[in-house]
Amino acid sequence: MKKAIVALGGNALLRGDQKGTIEEQEKNSKDTLENVINLIKKGYEIVITHGNGPQVGNILMRNDAGEEMYNIAQMPLDICVADSQGGIGYMLERMLRIVLKEQGINKEVVTLVTPVEVDINDEAFQNPTKRVGKIYSKQEADKLAAEKGWIFKSDPKLPDGWRRVVPSPQPKKVLNYPVIDQLVNQGNIVIAVGGGGVPVYFDENGNLRPAEAVIDKDRASSVLANEIKADEFYILTDVSHVYLNYKKENEVKLETLTIADAEKYMSEGVFGEGSMAPKVEACINFLKKGGKKAIITEATQLKDSTSGTQIIR
Numbered sequence: 001m002k003k004a005i006v007a008l009g010g011n012a013l014l015r016g017d018q019k020g021t022i023e024e025q026e027k028n029s030k031d032t033l034e035n036v037i038n039l040i041k042k043g044y045e046i047v048i049t050h051g052n053g054p055q056v057g058n059i060l061m062r063n064d065a066g067e068e069m070y071n072i073a074q075m076p077l078d079i080c081v082a083d084s085q086g087g088i089g090y091m092l093e094r095m096l097r098i099v100l101k102e103q104g105i106n107k108e109v110v111t112l113v114t115p116v117e118v119d120i121n122d123e124a125f126q127n128p129t130k131r132v133g134k135i136y137s138k139q140e141a142d143k144l145a146a147e148k149g150w151i152f153k154s155d156p157k158l159p160d161g162w163r164r165v166v167p168s169p170q171p172k173k174v175l176n177y178p179v180i181d182q183l184v185n186q187g188n189i190v191i192a193v194g195g196g197g198v199p200v201y202f203d204e205n206g207n208l209r210p211a212e213a214v215i216d217k218d219r220a221s222s223v224l225a226n227e228i229k230a231d232e233f234y235i236l237t238d239v240s241h242v243y244l245n246y247k248k249e250n251e252v253k254l255e256t257l258t259i260a261d262a263e264k265y266m267s268e269g270v271f272g273e274g275s276m277a278p279k280v281e282a283c284i285n286f287l288k289k290g291g292k293k294a295i296i297t298e299a300t301q302l303k304d305s306t307s308g309t310q311i312i313r
Contacts, residue, residue: 052195085194116197
């Protein structure tokens with residue numbers, strides 16, 4: 001049995017020029033899954049993970065609108081993440097069942113709402129950086145900061161706009177990984193760790209508590225890949241390879257990266273912190289903890305297992 005984790009990037013669900021209707025997201029999902037199915041045809045048992053950035057942002061904006069217009073109580077961030085996990089997971093599961101039927105593949109699919117443990121003392125809680133939710137004016141941001149204790153930072157794309165920022169701590173453990181592992185070993189396709197998982201921690205009494213944060217989905221997927229002893233880890237994004245000097249005249253496509261070279265480039269800040277750096281870091285961690293192969297590529301490249309940027313020991 002060969003096991004693989006396939007982490008779907010945001011473009012697998014929603015393209016940058018789209019409104020985000022359910023019809024758009026279903027089509028994008030089905031197009032992506034028709035490529036992922038190639039791994040199943042090659043004999044892999046897979047776990048699919050996914051991002052939730054635009055979707056959880058929309059949920060947070062519905063939170064705001066509901067409170068402002070109808071006095072509906074807002075839900076905390078952990079509930080919003082779990083909400084997005086259920087909705088996106090259901091959509092992926094439904095589209096995948098259609099693709100499996102079309103391909104004549106008899107497999108069960110299950111979606112799990114997935115809590116992921118973080119360290120409440122992680123330094124990320126002292127320096128929130130992840131922007132979430134809608135864009136506010138400075139006056140609105142100051143009012144919400146006073147009322148709710150939220151932290152805001154200006155949006156680099158809109159100098160006059162302010163967005164809430166939350167911590168993005170490192171994932172420690174996927175709490176229900178033994179169940180995921182059991183389901184995969186039985187031949188089922190599992191959809192899990194949506195949006196990086198619901199961030200939780202254990203308090204001094206051993207009780208599970210929510211953390212007002214978001215987790216990078218590639219980092220959480222890497223943790224899960226090691227926990228279930230996956231052989232391979234695929235991160236699907238909107239480019240076929242990792243590049244040096246991306247979109248510049250001296251752009252270089254990287255076919256293969258050793259851990260040593262990847263760590264060197266990471267230390268030099270070559271990869272974007274909000275884009276490629278977390279993906280490369282997740283691959284490095286997977287390989288260092290026993291993984292056999294990590295690939296960063298675009299979904300259509302899955303027709304050829306040697307395509308994309310392969311990170312090796």
